[in-house]
Amino acid sequence: MNYQAIRAAVENPLLTAFGSLSPAVPVFFDNITAVPANTTTEYVRVNVTFGITNEATLTSSVDNARGAVVIRVFTEKGKGPARNQTLLTTAVNVLETLNNTAKTNSGVFFRVGDINGPTFSATEDAPMFMGRIDTGYVATVIS
Amino acid sequence: MASRDIKFLVKDLKKATIEGARTACVKIMNDLVKAGPAYSGDFSASWYALAPGKAAGGPRSSTGLYNYTLRNVPKTKFKEAGLYTIVNTSSYANEALDLVPYSRPTEELEERKNLGKNIDVGGRSPGNTRGQITGDGGATSSAPADWWSTFGVGGGLDKSLKKGFIRGFLTFGKAQGFGS
Numbered sequence: 001m002n003y004q005a006i007r008a009a010v011e012n013p014l015l016t017a018f019g020s021l022s023p024a025v026p027v028f029f030d031n032i033t034a035v036p037a038n039t040t041t042e043y044v045r046v047n048v049t050f051g052i053t054n055e056a057t058l059t060s061s062v063d064n065a066r067g068a069v070v071i072r073v074f075t076e077k078g079k080g081p082a083r084n085q086t087l088l089t090t091a092v093n094v095l096e097t098l099n100n101t102a103k104t105n106s107g108v109f110f111r112v113g114d115i116n117g118p119t120f121s122a123t124e125d126a127p128m129f130m131g132r133i134d135t136g137y138v139a140t141v142i143s
Numbered sequence: 144m145a146s147r148d149i150k151f152l153v154k155d156l157k158k159a160t161i162e163g164a165r166t167a168c169v170k171i172m173n174d175l176v177k178a179g180p181a182y183s184g185d186f187s188a189s190w191y192a193l194a195p196g197k198a199a200g201g202p203r204s205s206t207g208l209y210n211y212t213l214r215n216v217p218k219t220k221f222k223e224a225g226l227y228t229i230v231n232t233s234s235y236a237n238e239a240l241d242l243v244p245y246s247r248p249t250e251e252l253e254e255r256k257n258l259g260k261n262i263d264v265g266g267r268s269p270g271n272t273r274g275q276i277t278g279d280g281g282a283t284s285s286a287p288a289d290w291w292s293t294f295g296v297g298g299g300l301d302k303s304l305k306k307g308f309i310r311g312f313l314t315f316g317k318a319q320g321f322g323s
Contacts, residue, residue, distance in 0.1 A: 049289050051297020066298040070289045113296060126244035126270040136296025
């Protein structure tokens with residue numbers, strides 16, 4: 001099992017997609033503490049979690065993992081959802097592209113399921129407007 | 144050897160399916176209690192399995208982590224579309240499920256009960272969810288960040304559903320003379 005390769009399979013394309021925007025939007029991943037407190041600048045947070053590894057019934061391969069990808073987009077509060085939704089679309093496009101990528105002879109074969117959301121919240125305590133999507137994934141490490 | 148007339152087959156299959164679904168609900172709710180956060184035990188006692196068209200009841204009292212049994216899952220008829228919906232009626236469910244940023248409670252909290260959970264202690268910046276604890280600070284979290292999403296789409300729910308359903312279906316089937 002190569003958890004790092006699985007994580008990279010989804011994190012790298014997201015980082016590239018948000019980095020290619022003009023202006024680039026910073027993306028923060030698990031165990032990155034650099035999101036500034038009380039920031040008013042938009043950013044994206046991506047959390048990849050692992051659920052079940054090597055579920056025997058999933059495929060003929062035993063080197064597989066299931067989990068969740070949670071993407072939260074933070075944009076300016078009080079300005080409507082348009083900008084947030086635009087950035088969420090970037091994330092959804094990346095997930096769709098992953099699903100359209102052909103299986104190769106090596107590396108990680110990564111597929112996401114239904115995408116839940118987006119849901120939005122702008123609570124009093126939170127400095128930013130948050131849009132959230134999540135999806136399950138199945139990843140197979142091909143060696 | 145036990146036997147049963149074939150004319151009961153459809154009726155028995157329907158009943159076994161409902162028992163399978165009820166047992167699956169029990170298994171899922173207990174696994175949600177195990178996977179989710181707990182501070183006072185109230186959140187763990189707020190899961191409801193609802194039959195189609197039915198509403199959840201009031202809050203249950205709990206002195207610890209709630210243990211669900213078949214008594215918590217009402218019997219239903221097979222003819223309605225869908226069998227059960229599992230919901231949590233706690234007023235802070237969305238925060239407990241990491242769906243919205245954490246908000247500090249307005250009322251003073253009791254001291255955290257020792258409910259056998261691993262407690263992470265650290266800082267929670269404004270805008271972070273319940274489980275997003277990093278660095279130094281006095282915030283606490285008793286379940287990993289995004290535990291709900293991980294359970295729901297990461298394989299845990301499927302596993303609980305499968306195990307619970309098979310257990311309930313087979314228990315009913317055996318009682319009716321199948322598989323003897």
